[in-house]
Amino acid sequence: MKTNILTNNPYWDQWINTGNGETLSFLYGVLAIAGILTTIAAAATTFAIKKVPMREFMHSIYIMIPAALVGGSLFGKLGTNIVWYRVFFFWEPGLSIFASLLFGSFAGYLWFSRVKYRHNISIWVYADAIIPHMFLGQAIGRWGNLFNHELLGKPIDIEKYQWLPNFIWQRLFYFYDSASGAPVDALVYRQPLFLYESFATLTAWIIIVFLVPLLFKLISKKPWKLDPLAFPTRAKPLPIDAIKVLPNYFEVIYNRKKTTKQSDMINKELLFLSKSNIWKKAYYAYEVDETVAQQFQQEINQHRENRLKALKRYNDGKAKLVESIATKQDKVTKQKLNKTEFKKFKNIAKSEFKRNFATEKRDKSLWRNLWTTDSSKLTQANNPYQLTILRIGAKTGLYVTIYGIIRSVLDSFRTPFELPLKNAPISNHVVLGLAIILGLLLFSFAQFIAPNKWREERWLYEKSY
Numbered sequence: 149m150k151t152n153i154l155t156n157n158p159y160w161d162q163w164i165n166t167g168n169g170e171t172l173s174f175l176y177g178v179l180a181i182a183g184i185l186t187t188i189a190a191a192a193t194t195f196a197i198k199k200v201p202m203r204e205f206m207h208s209i210y211i212m213i214p215a216a217l218v219g220g221s222l223f224g225k226l227g228t229n230i231v232w233y234r235v236f237f238f239w240e241p242g243l244s245i246f247a248s249l250l251f252g253s254f255a256g257y258l259w260f261s262r263v264k265y266r267h268n269i270s271i272w273v274y275a276d277a278i279i280p281h282m283f284l285g286q287a288i289g290r291w292g293n294l295f296n297h298e299l300l301g302k303p304i305d306i307e308k309y310q311w312l313p314n315f316i317w318q319r320l321f322y323f324y325d326s327a328s329g330a331p332v333d334a335l336v337y338r339q340p341l342f343l344y345e346s347f348a349t350l351t352a353w354i355i356i357v358f359l360v361p362l363l364f365k366l367i368s369k370k371p372w373k374l375d376p377l378a379f380p381t382r383a384k385p386l387p388i389d390a391i392k393v394l395p396n397y398f399e400v401i402y403n404r405k406k407t408t409k410q411s412d413m414i415n416k417e418l419l420f421l422s423k424s425n426i427w428k429k430a431y432y433a434y435e436v437d438e439t440v441a442q443q444f445q446q447e448i449n450q451h452r453e454n455r456l457k458a459l460k461r462y463n464d465g466k467a468k469l470v471e472s473i474a475t476k477q478d479k480v481t482k483q484k485l486n487k488t489e490f491k492k493f494k495n496i497a498k499s500e501f502k503r504n505f506a507t508e509k510r511d512k513s514l515w516r517n518l519w520t521t522d523s524s525k526l527t528q529a530n531n532p533y534q535l536t537i538l539r540i541g542a543k544t545g546l547y548v549t550i551y552g553i554i555r556s557v558l559d560s561f562r563t564p565f566e567l568p569l570k571n572a573p574i575s576n577h578v579v580l581g582l583a584i585i586l587g588l589l590l591f592s593f594a595q596f597i598a599p600n601k602w603r604e605e606r607w608l609y610e611k612s613y
Contacts, residue, residue: 183286191205193514212259217243224243270541280547287350292431329421385420436530441526518602541595541598
């Protein structure tokens with residue numbers, strides 16, 4: 149049986165006889181485009197659900213996708229034996245998904261950093277609406293590597309992979325040596341890393357988009373238990389006049405449930421909220437009293453103004469110091485003051501300046517001002533029931549972390565030349581390790597630090613503030 153498997157392969161036979169072993173290689177580009185379009189569709193759906201204007205997102209497509217394709221092709225083909233200008237041919241084999249994500253994300257960051265002020269929408273709103281769905285696009289696009297005979301691992305015993313459909317296992321070999329680019333002279337089956345990554349990224353997409361938000365709702369306090377009159381459930385519906393009204397900036401839809409009182413046989417309509425609408429009423433649609441929000445925003449603005457005032461006082465004091473030293477220097481030039489007295493005056497003046505403006509020097513620091521900014525009151529006011537919320541930006545951090553883990557595992561099965569950092573396995577794993585750490589830091593920053601530091605009134609985060 150093993151002999152038949154090793155010798156009877158239609159794609160290998162066609163390669164040996166004609167020099168063209170794959171007739172479906174065009175599916176590489178088709179599936180890559182399908183992955184991109186799926187990512188765009190999923191992101192657009194997220195924008196629609198969150199009621200975020202899509203104009204900037206649609207414009208970003210013309211920036212991010214070319215940057216991702218060209219950057220991925222350039223990085224993936226460097227070091228290969230091809231004509232230099234073909235490194236820009238992204239439709240040909242050799243596209244680095246890692247570089248594509250990096251270049252595309254950087255281009256998106258530049259674009260959304262510029263346009264975020266048009267609608268006062270945090271850049272992390274755009275990131276969380278787009279980046280997690282890249283996993284879905286990757287899960288589809290990776291199948292293109294099957295028809296291009298790419299992203300394969302170390303040699304395997306193909307008998308152990310006979311559970312795979314013929315159209316998969318019969319393609320698990322290279323036509324060309326990945327390091328030299330020379331045609332291979334023997335049929336060697338390899339691990340289907342593209343298949344592993346496809347299923348891993350699909351699983352990661354489900355985890356980030358569906359399971360993680362559900363987990364936060366499971367561990368959070370339950371609004372219907374904290375305030376039953378504000379959040380009637382199907383099990384405990386209420387008449388409309390008994391429901392506690394909360395200030396919401398968009399309408400929350402109630403469901404109707406009819407019941408009959410046995411005592412007086414009067415039909416009475418009862419209302420209840422679905423779990424989704426309960427969370428909307430309790431948090432996502434909750435609108436803080438404008439006076440309260442402005443008060444907390446004023447405190448944030450005052451903190452910023454204090455730094456600017458300290459900076460002005462410090463600069464004014466420094467200007468006077470420079471002016472007084474220049475005046476004394478002029479007297480030295482005119483021989484009205486000797487150099488010893490001038491040096492003594494200069495040292496005393498500088499010491500007095502440092503002593504008198506020590507507070508201003510501390511308070512004018514931009515970094516100190518950023519880290520001492522406190523928006524916790526505004527954040528708490530927007531979350532009156534103190535629910536455990538998945539904050540904006542956290543999904544992006546999880547994407548970076550999980551993809552770093554996926555690549556760290558899969559790259560251990562690749563040859564050194566096929567790594568993103570060619571022939572540098574240690575450096576490659578160090579970079580991936582740093583990516584995992586960066587993702588964890590980003591998640592922690594977005595989830596626990598940013599909401600209490602840098603939130604502003606009239607901006608959209610995971611909800612409108």
